[in-house]
Amino acid sequence: MTPGARMSAAITLLSRLDGPDAPPADKLLADWARANRYAGSKDKSAIAAMVYGCLRRRGQIDWWLSRCKGDEPAARPRLLVWMQLAGEAALSDLERFCSGEKFDPPPLTPVEKRVAVELSAQKGFDLSCQPVSIGGNMPVFLEQDLIALYGAETSRQLAAHDAEAPVDLRVNTLKADRDTVRAALAEAGIDSAPTPYSPIGLRLTERKPLSGTAVFKDGLIEPQDEGSQLAALLVEAKPGMKIVDFCAGAGGKTLALAATMNNTGRIIACDVSEARLKRAGQRLKRAGAFLVERRPLSSERDKWVKRRAARFDGGFDRVLVDAPCSGSGTWRRNPDQKWKLTPDGLAEVMQKQSSVLESAARLVAPGGRLIYVTCSILKQENEDRVDAFLAEHGDFYAHPVSEIWSETLPDVAFPGAPENPYLRLTPADHGTDGFFVAVLGRKLT
Numbered sequence: 001m002t003p004g005a006r007m008s009a010a011i012t013l014l015s016r017l018d019g020p021d022a023p024p025a026d027k028l029l030a031d032w033a034r035a036n037r038y039a040g041s042k043d044k045s046a047i048a049a050m051v052y053g054c055l056r057r058r059g060q061i062d063w064w065l066s067r068c069k070g071d072e073p074a075a076r077p078r079l080l081v082w083m084q085l086a087g088e089a090a091l092s093d094l095e096r097f098c099s100g101e102k103f104d105p106p107p108l109t110p111v112e113k114r115v116a117v118e119l120s121a122q123k124g125f126d127l128s129c130q131p132v133s134i135g136g137n138m139p140v141f142l143e144q145d146l147i148a149l150y151g152a153e154t155s156r157q158l159a160a161h162d163a164e165a166p167v168d169l170r171v172n173t174l175k176a177d178r179d180t181v182r183a184a185l186a187e188a189g190i191d192s193a194p195t196p197y198s199p200i201g202l203r204l205t206e207r208k209p210l211s212g213t214a215v216f217k218d219g220l221i222e223p224q225d226e227g228s229q230l231a232a233l234l235v236e237a238k239p240g241m242k243i244v245d246f247c248a249g250a251g252g253k254t255l256a257l258a259a260t261m262n263n264t265g266r267i268i269a270c271d272v273s274e275a276r277l278k279r280a281g282q283r284l285k286r287a288g289a290f291l292v293e294r295r296p297l298s299s300e301r302d303k304w305v306k307r308r309a310a311r312f313d314g315g316f317d318r319v320l321v322d323a324p325c326s327g328s329g330t331w332r333r334n335p336d337q338k339w340k341l342t343p344d345g346l347a348e349v350m351q352k353q354s355s356v357l358e359s360a361a362r363l364v365a366p367g368g369r370l371i372y373v374t375c376s377i378l379k380q381e382n383e384d385r386v387d388a389f390l391a392e393h394g395d396f397y398a399h400p401v402s403e404i405w406s407e408t409l410p411d412v413a414f415p416g417a418p419e420n421p422y423l424r425l426t427p428a429d430h431g432t433d434g435f436f437v438a439v440l441g442r443k444l445t
């Protein structure tokens, strides 16, 4: 494909990603690649770079469009600006690529040309005059919350969300150890390095397809961000325990718990999405995890939860609530999601988090633990939810995560603030997705 034809494809895809009902970007790109077999791997990665680049830097792009009095923000003007911001094309390249011939986009309009000339005159695209949320490519309505959270560190923290996330793998210790898997991957031409914190993680040095490899097909690995691996390890699941994974989804953490328990004990994997639980079933089979029962719930207040509540049934040693959330910690991977978040959507998800926590807490045995995890960086989804829960539930207390860390990962320095009972992970500080982990112990009496 010519550079112009790649731009045309990217514009088509970006225009399909606008609006609240747009499909997820990764799915759209995968569907497009399947339907357009003529595109080679270099074309596909160039198109993906354009689409993801525009999604990642949409805040800055729209600001420059407005500042230069360009067209209303839409797929084509955004792509044109991104190509200059990202150093992918100078004005003369844009004029050449947009030839209007065959599959190339139509020539630049006078407005587009004027914007491109103004951008060409910018030295280094200085961010200092932009509001923090714009420079950090975050939804503007979150600006004050993010500044309150990160203070002087805000720009550094937000900038890390613009980078491409690495590919992390969790080694399935039911089947192999990390060194064996690393060697097998190297033999298949895939280089990796041990993850800095997780003792069962590998990070690819270069993005390569994994689904055709024997280690993947035989269930020796699962793609899983290192932060997610750490959250699962902090459940401190042990062989023989009874555990509920309340929001199990497609089983990312369920699989990790099953491996930690060495397939001994019982895990009940719940979710309101039957489709996700079904996908979990396939992954559990591949991983050789046999201790998991999958249980679809009608809602967090499903009758099953009441029946299995600790006061009737003795309860569970661990209840993991990997809560539905804004996903703001994963916006490196899913930058399209950040532009779909609204204040109402955030309020709704916070209400759901409290309700799920409240209901799942009934399952925790006295002396057991309720582990609340989100892949969000926002305080209102994390500390605020947990603090509100603790204020209402005198029978629970915050068990310092640093203590659990030193029991579970004694050879790795605790990466959080020891005075904080919870753990926050961020792309800027840890190279992981953004995660929050709180461990709430239930008192014995």
Ligand SMILES: C[S@@+](CC[C@H](N)C(=O)[O-])C[C@H]1O[C@@H](n2cnc3c(N)ncnc32)[C@H](O)[C@@H]1O
Pocket: 228, 246, 247, 248, 249, 250, 251, 252, 253, 254, 270, 271, 272, 273, 276, 297, 299, 300, 322, 323, 324, 325, 352, 356
């Ligand atoms: C963050 S995802 C879970 C990811 C999964 N634990 C993993 O590690 O791959 C949150 C999950 O919560 C589920 N969920 C949403 N509302 C729920 C509810 N009311 N009760 C239980 N699960 C719910 C969603 O379907 C989604 O699968």
